[in-house]
Amino acid sequence: MSGADLDRLAATAIVITLRAGQSIIEEGGIARHFFTLTSGTARLFKSLPDARQQIVSFAGRGDLLGLAYGARYTTGAEAVDEVRLCRFSRQGLHDLADAFPDLKRRLLSITSNELVLAQEQMLLLGRKKACERLASFLVMRAGRTGDADAGTMARPAGGWVVSLPMRRVDIADYLGMTIETVSRNLTLLKARGLIGVNTLHQVAILDLPALECLAAGQ
Amino acid sequence: MSGADLDRLAATAIVITLRAGQSIIEEGGIARHFFTLTSGTARLFKSLPDARQQIVSFAGRGDLLGLAYGARYTTGAEAVDEVRLCRFSRQGLHDLADAFPDLKRRLLSITSNELVLAQEQMLLLGRKKACERLASFLVMRAGRTGDADAGTMARPAGGWVVSLPMRRVDIADYLGMTIETVSRNLTLLKARGLIGVNTLHQVAILDLPALECLAAGQ
């Protein structure tokens, strides 16, 4: 996006700050806006009538929300921790996309990328065992090299440190399992010496190669 | 795509016919081409080293293969039954997309659509029970209103007839379960009077509302 594009878009922008748990996008609602996340983490999810939930992705700083859909939002979005975002008119983007082909290329690139991630997640949900899922999740989180506030990591003496701003129930809903299974397998990975659990929301990766191996299903 | 675009693209095209089981795209291979499927059905899949497989989608007539990826194919593709397709140069498409912004819009629309379907499938794989998965699959297949040769349906006296060109193992790999569970649940749905199994590759939907209800998780 060039500076001029951004300026025109910025004219319709509203800055919003939300606390943990508050709703950003209502699943099935009419898609009037889209958002850019400037700080914090959000969960994008789909639900079944009896409250079963599947988190489709976590969004961090710089990510766009509410884009890849038609007239209605097909996923909901909620704040995982304190979230700041800019709200834009959806129509504004469409006008802009018509005027600036480069923007379309950018949107295509973002969407393609999300599709590849979604397909990787389908492999995880359909075919991986619980501990492989958790390993995949931790490796993926470690790969977010500080591009999001909540996903920052550093390399202290103890190894890679991964921050997990979400609660266990979010991890469970992302990996298609229960909080108990998440908890048990975290303990398991810790007992095997692959990770260290520093606090509830911070995990140290002690043996990244072994974790990657597990994540790959070997 | 306008006629002129197609003409330029067609200059690089090669028509290919494959038998059931033959490979179209090798997972992880360098992405030199893309394909349009003109008849038959293909499976797109991702694999783990120990041969566990997840089918990410089935492609029918008119679908594009090998598009939404980077330098390498992130999913493999194989023929489910006899498949005819046109092979195009990937570079040709990129040149064309730069010259004709409308094509980009089209690609974005296709990719967005696939993303929405992928997210729906994540909900299925992560949170639905075996019989709900099978019901979802059959309803989805019934929804393909004859846009693909292999997915055609008609409405005879007995109800909607859905054609399933793929084998049970493909259905299992698509729904994240085993062939035995697929088979058992087909028998179950039949016993409940929701479907009738005409042949191995053709199922009659006798109670679509009930099947949709089951698919939605109610």
Added chain:
DNA sequence: CGGTAACTTGAGCCGCTTCAATCCGCGTGG
């Protein structure tokens, strides 16, 4: 410190997988 929400741990159970046997459909050749 107390209170509460979130997390961990334990015990028992259930749905799906695994392993194995049988059945069916279809093509082939006698």
Added chain:
DNA sequence: CCACGCGGATTGAAGCGGCTCAAGTTACCG
């Protein structure tokens, strides 16, 4: 035209991984 053979599908029995339910523990916040 029918017997045979083979790959794929169904059915059965047993085991197990993850779920459910329940209790205990920890982190966090006023």
